[in-house]
Amino acid sequence: MLIANKHAARIPYPDELRSIMSIERAEQSRRWLSGWSGIARAATPLHELPGLAARLKLAWLGIKDESLRSPLGSFKALGAPVALLRQVLRLHPGFDPESVLAGRHAEALKDYTVISATDGNHGRALAAAARDAGCRCVIVLHARVSAERERAIAACGARIVRIAGNYDASVTEAARLAAEHGWQVVSDTSYDGYEDIPRDVMQGYGVIASELVEQSGGRPPCTHVFLQGGVGGLAAGVIGYLWETYGARRPRFIVVEPDQADCLYQSALAQSPACASGSVDSIMAGLACGEVSPLAWRFLRNSVDHFMTIADDAAIQAMRVLAAGGHGDIPIVAGESGAAGLAGLLVSMRDETLAGALGLDADSRVLVINTEGATAPSVYEQCVGMTASSVLSRQEACLARP
Structure with missing residues (x-):
């Protein structure tokens, strides 16, 4: 399902939000974390997927691969x-x-x-x-x-x-x-009287956007960004940084979550923090959250252009697409939640009505974030039909080519 957010604004980053979460604090977090042995020294790669972009009839498709952020295997090493x-x-x-x-x-x-x-x-x-x-x-x-x-x-x-x-x-x-x-x-989720630490977690996620801006040479990297939902922390951290950087020229933001854990979708309907309408039981374990973080919602309510829900099967299909690579694309290991953003894009491009509502066409430049690798290797193998190590071996061979 897809809902347009009628309150999404294309304005400079509000001072009210900057006082809570800012580029300055994200950069400070990045410096402080850079010496930690639990995190990669270099920025995570931004891979272009020209083969898939061509099949989807998009101008460009890129994926920021957070599976390589840390030996821990996910973007959570930042939060x-x-x-x-x-x-x-x-x-x-x-x-x-x-x-x-x-x-x-x-x-x-x-x-x-x-x-x-x-x-x-x-x-x-x-x-x-x-x-x-x-x-x-x-x-x-x-x-x-x-x-x-x-x-x-x-x-x-x-x-x-x-x-x-x-x-x-x-x-x-x-x-x-x-x-x-x-x-x-x-x-990583806030509640009444508890906001400082969830804010700090979200600020850490801003490091992803900081690297993305650098990797894009300071130019707006894309027209659309598909982001995972959950309690909203990742989306808020990335959106806050990009919104402050690009202001009214910010990309279009689409937040994706499981059908049965649709707390952000329901919050968009209610225009206030709401609970999920389903069982909150999804293979996308990292996104199986029943309640939105009220602090994250303050950042999302006027910045997310569309909220979208997807079925578990869509996430599994996206995992397989990334693992396959080919057609000029590097094979990538994406866990069940990690592939959710791409899953939202694939679902949208199979439906002309959805693609039109999102403004996706031959001129669109789309970014997705792979938020995790095979953090549960046996589940990954069941979903994809091959081991994560075999996909990584093909990835290494692809990177080694001149």
């Missing part, structure tokens, strides 16, 4: 670590920012405990950052998080708490445990 860092600096303003994640203040932090709910990637990133900083970490997992993802988080040193129910239930349990034990919640 939780910088939020943890900023929280530590609020408690210890005299600490050197670049030394915190290097563990040089571990003795002072050894009794400090952070906690979060997660579908996998955020919790893994927080656990890795907490381990390197020297503090303790507790991660709350709901019933649908796979044992494979649980093992990956536990391997980073976190204590795991399992609950019945969905992601939103795990958020509630994390808040309860934090209040009971005096722990600090480090979440």
Whole structure:
């Protein structure tokens, strides 16, 4: 389903939003994270997909590959670590920012405990950052998080708490445990009285847009950007940076989420933060969220041009398209949530009415973001029909060609 946002504005970036999240703070986050061993030193690649662009009859199609952001395998390595860092600096303003994640203040932090709910990637990133900083970490997992993802988080040193129910239930349990034990919640979703840390998480995601602007030589990189939904943090972080950079010349933003986890779509209908209308049970685990982050909604309500929902099968098809490569395109490993933006584009281009509503034509330059690799390798193989390692081998061979 697709809905146009009648409140989307093409105006300079509002001062009200800049006071919350800005290019300046995103660049600061980028500098502070650059020395962390858990993150890649270089910008993640922006790959052109000329073969797929030709098949879709687009002028250009690019994909920013966040699967290479970190050994953790996703863009979440930008959010939780910088939020943890900023929280530590609020408690210890005299600490050197670049030394915190290097563990040089571990003795002072050894009794400090952070906690979060997660579908996998955020919790893994927080656990890795907490381990390197020297503090303790507790991660709350709901019933649908796979044992494979649980093992990956536990391997980073976190204590795991399992609950019945969905992601939103795990958020509630994390808040309860934090209040009971005096722990600090480090979440990517905001709620009443809790905005500073979710803001810091979103600010970290602005690093993706910072790199994109550099890789595009400062020019508007595209006419359309398809972004994953979830609670809205990724979209808000990327949109905020690009909106501040390009003002009224910003790209058209389309936010994509699962049919059954349509909290952003429902928020667009209500024009205020709303809950999903479905079961919130999707193969796109990172996007299976029942409630929008109210803070993220403040950035999305006047910037997103269209909100879109897709079926799980569409995400799987997009994963296979990226894995196949060919026709001049590099093979790419994209997880279930990672392929959602491309899935939205593919669905749109198969329907002339949808493509027309989105203004997609032969002059369109489209960007999608692969937000994760095969963070659950067995699920990836089931969906794609080949292993992630085999796709990466073909990717390496493609990159090695002169």
